[in-house]
Amino acid sequence: MSxxxxxxxxxxxxxxxxxxxxxxxxxxxxxxxxxxxxxxKLGGFVSxxxxxxxxxxxxxxxxxxxxxxxxxxxxxxxxxxYLMGVSxxxxxxxxxxxxxxxxxxxTPYEMLGDRYQSKSVSxxxxxxxxxxxIPYSAVQLSGIGYLLxxxxxxxxxxxxxxxxxxxxxxxxxxxxxxxxxxxTDALQALFMIVSATAIVLFVVYRLGGFSGFFGTLETELxxxxxxPGNGFFNIWTFLGLTIxxxxxxxxxxxxxxxxxxxxxxxxLRKMILGFMIFGLIYTLVAIMWGFSSAIAFPDLExxxxxxxxxLGSDLVPPALALIVMIGIMAAAISTIDSILLTLSSVFARxxxxxxxxxxxxxxxxxVGKIVIPIIAVLAYLFAQMEMNLIAVLSVASSAGLLxxxxxxxxxxxxxxxxxxxxNASVIITGLLVIYFELSGYKPFGIASGLWAISLxxxxxxxxxxxxxxxxxxxxxxxxxxxxxxxxxxxxxxKSLKKTG
Amino acid sequence: xVLKFELKWALIILCIVLLSLIIPFTLLTNLATWYGSxxxxxxxxxxxxxxxxxxxxxxxx
Numbered sequence: 001m002s003x004x005x006x007x008x009x010x011x012x013x014x015x016x017x018x019x020x021x022x023x024x025x026x027x028x029x030x031x032x033x034x035x036x037x038x039x040x041k042l043g044g045f046v047s048x049x050x051x052x053x054x055x056x057x058x059x060x061x062x063x064x065x066x067x068x069x070x071x072x073x074x075x076x077x078x079x080x081x082y083l084m085g086v087s088x089x090x091x092x093x094x095x096x097x098x099x100x101x102x103x104x105x106x107t108p109y110e111m112l113g114d115r116y117q118s119k120s121v122s123x124x125x126x127x128x129x130x131x132x133x134i135p136y137s138a139v140q141l142s143g144i145g146y147l148l149x150x151x152x153x154x155x156x157x158x159x160x161x162x163x164x165x166x167x168x169x170x171x172x173x174x175x176x177x178x179x180x181x182x183x184t185d186a187l188q189a190l191f192m193i194v195s196a197t198a199i200v201l202f203v204v205y206r207l208g209g210f211s212g213f214f215g216t217l218e219t220e221l222x223x224x225x226x227x228p229g230n231g232f233f234n235i236w237t238f239l240g241l242t243i244x245x246x247x248x249x250x251x252x253x254x255x256x257x258x259x260x261x262x263x264x265x266x267x268l269r270k271m272i273l274g275f276m277i278f279g280l281i282y283t284l285v286a287i288m289w290g291f292s293s294a295i296a297f298p299d300l301e302x303x304x305x306x307x308x309x310x311l312g313s314d315l316v317p318p319a320l321a322l323i324v325m326i327g328i329m330a331a332a333i334s335t336i337d338s339i340l341l342t343l344s345s346v347f348a349r350x351x352x353x354x355x356x357x358x359x360x361x362x363x364x365x366x367v368g369k370i371v372i373p374i375i376a377v378l379a380y381l382f383a384q385m386e387m388n389l390i391a392v393l394s395v396a397s398s399a400g401l402l403x404x405x406x407x408x409x410x411x412x413x414x415x416x417x418x419x420x421x422x423n424a425s426v427i428i429t430g431l432l433v434i435y436f437e438l439s440g441y442k443p444f445g446i447a448s449g450l451w452a453i454s455l456x457x458x459x460x461x462x463x464x465x466x467x468x469x470x471x472x473x474x475x476x477x478x479x480x481x482x483x484x485x486x487x488x489x490x491x492x493x494k495s496l497k498k499t500g
Numbered sequence: 501x502v503l504k505f506e507l508k509w510a511l512i513i514l515c516i517v518l519l520s521l522i523i524p525f526t527l528l529t530n531l532a533t534w535y536g537s538x539x540x541x542x543x544x545x546x547x548x549x550x551x552x553x554x555x556x557x558x559x560x561x
Contacts, residue, residue: 073524073536073537073538073541074524074537076538076541076542077520077524077537077541080520080541080542080544080545081517081520081521081541083545083548084513084516084517084520084544084545084548085517087513087548087551087552090509090552090555090556091502091506091510094559214533214534217534218532218533218534222532223532225531225532225533225534225536225537225538226524226528226529226530226531226532226536226537227524227525227528227529227537228525228529235525238521238525239521242521246517264560265559265560266559266560268559269556269559269560272552272556273549273552273553273556276545276548276549276552277549280542280545280546280549284542413501413502478501482501485503485506486503488558488559489503489505489506489558490558491558492505492558493503493504493505
């Protein structure tokens with residue numbers, strides 16, 4: 001692909017997105033709530049698109065397409081069962097939203113600390129999630145580096161690619177905090193879904209249309225249409241992938257923090273439903289992309305090459321390939337900038353806010369703003385180092401963040417949960433996940449994610465039962481929520497009583 | 501705590517998820533067509549989306 005052509009494409013993307021970032025600025029954002037949560041006044045439309053862009057990273061058109069290439073339709077099942085898991089938001093979303101407003105929580109870990117009445121809970125969970133999410137961002141950055149270098153045959157070097165992505169992520173998150181992140185996310189989400197869908201339709205058409213496409217799969221690659229098929233997706237691999245992702249909407253702070261932001265429950269509802277529809281379409285697009293590669297290039301050495309090979313082939317005209325490339329870049333950057341912003345709020349609020357004796361809302365905001373570029377530079381350096389540990393932590397992130405799930409469920413549904421229970425479950429299981437991933441050790445052949453969720457649940461329950469629960473706070477917190485939730489579902493509860 | 505209405509729908513969604521785990525690995529293992537696991541998972545997802553549409557219908561009213 002011509003270098004000038006690629007640079008013009010990237011320049012157009014950068015200029016438009018930067019203008020949107022600056023346009024999103026409104027009023028002075030002088031508090032933590034305004035900078036990191038947009039004063040809890042985010043509308044339904046922007047919330048939906050931003051949630052979608054944040055959730056879906058470069059993984060979809062590269063990693064998921066690769067998984068489809070390697071293992072077939074199981075990749076669809078794994079990603080769609082994740083999407084079904086977003087139903088958790090239908091139960092947890094309004095609860096997050098109500099307590100966020102009442103107690104003024106800025107981060108999910110601030111909520112945990114308050115609910116379990118322990119600063120150490122906030123600090124420990126905040127550090128644990130940074131440990132997994134910074135390497136995850138680094139891998140997204142290096143993904144952009146590889147993509148740009150690969151598509152231009154080294155014309156844009158790996159380092160330049162990573163640098164462009166880092167600078168953009170800093171700009172999008174720095175200009176107006178969550179407002180610039182949300183608005184650039186919204187733009188990028190629209191670009192991602194429209195471009196990817198259009199191009200996949202085009203490729204499927206060139207491969208014989210719907211019937212020709214599936215006809216080829218059925219006769220030449222039938223294993224790709226079933227599970228376990230060629231054996232790649234055996235039930236344990238499938239569960240090992242699916243279960244960590246099922247809880248993604250709770251375990252990943254860059255998305256769970258979004259539950260504090262919508263301006264109303266109506267907007268929160270639009271966000272979940274809109275996201276689910278977006279997710280279904282985008283997943284199908286990524287799967288069809290992977291299938292297309294398998295039909296066109298059945299003998300690739302590595303499944304990771306599925307997307308670059310298809311993009312570089314005659315099947316996709318250069319202009320369309322450039323659009324997909326920018327779409328993948330946008331998917332990665334919109335994920336990184338949200339993680340960047342969430343982690344800086346987590347550091348400012350939960351780590352600095354709890355450790356410093358003189359912390360105020362103003363000083364936390366200052367710390368948060370200082371931390372944004374620092375985390376970005378850290379991710380940039382990690383992306384350059386290509387250390388084994390970074391890759392391992394990134395892969396482990398979905399499993400590693402699972403260790404916070406029992407504590408989050410306990411927050412809303414279990415009065416007996418204690419701070420000691422949270423800390424023990426997060427520290428012990430978090431370290432175990434890192435050990436399993438580093439050593440490649442799979443006890444009984446079971447993936448680390450399954451160990452993470454089951455062990456952290458057991459430890460949380462056992463240690464909680466042995467220690468003293470914050471009774472007063474738990475009662476007040478849960479009875480407030482109970483009354484709010486009853487109001488939400490008043491008519492439904494009444495009709496259930498009548499019929500039951 | 502969990503309301504009855506929520507519990508009922510949480511269990512329904514759980515059943516759909518379990519079916520989505522079990523059926524493709526049992527009944528559909530030999531159905532190598534687009535209307536096998538491919539269609540099944542899409543239909544199950546649409547059912548879950550509709551369920552969410554229903555559960556959340558009174559939010560904000």
